[in-house]
Ligand SMILES: Nc1ncnc2c1ncn2[C@@H]1O[C@H](COP(=O)(O)OP(=O)(O)O)[C@@H](O)[C@H]1O
């Protein structure tokens with residue numbers, strides 16, 4: 001699998017969350033994602049970017065264009081140096097929130113993509129990786 005393009009953004013404000021959405025939308029369109037697949041990956045990106053901003057106070061976003069020879073895909077990586085997620089299973093459960101959200105973001109994002117991984121260490125930070133193939 002080849003990564004032929006990478007794009008990075010700081011997430012330090014609400015506007016940056018909007019920027020992440022726009023970048024992901026543009027990339028999905030240029031890779032020929034269907035409208036439905038565009039919406040899925042943009043929605044996942046939006047939830048994950050919002051979490052990075054809200055729960056970690058910000059972080060970094062990287063967008064990779066993937067190709068496995070037959071299909072193109074997008075990999076989203078959200079990284080922060082925030083408080084971490086002590087219980088990932090619990091955080092993924094629908095309805096679980098430590099804030100004022102609906103608690104649907106992480107579980108929802110996982111269902112909207114093909115590959116999903118959370119790596120988190122309490123006190124150090126969190127990395128969420130999501131891949132959707134066109
Ligand atoms: N980047 C993060 N750093 C720390 N905690 C996080 C992060 N992302 C998610 N969480 C935790 O996971 C919980 C569930 O997230 P989510 O499913 O998006 O629901 P919501 O955002 O509505 O709370 C959050 O309430 C928060 O406790």
Ligand SMILES: [Mg+2]
Pocket residue numbers: 047050051101104105106
């Ligand atoms: Mg959320």
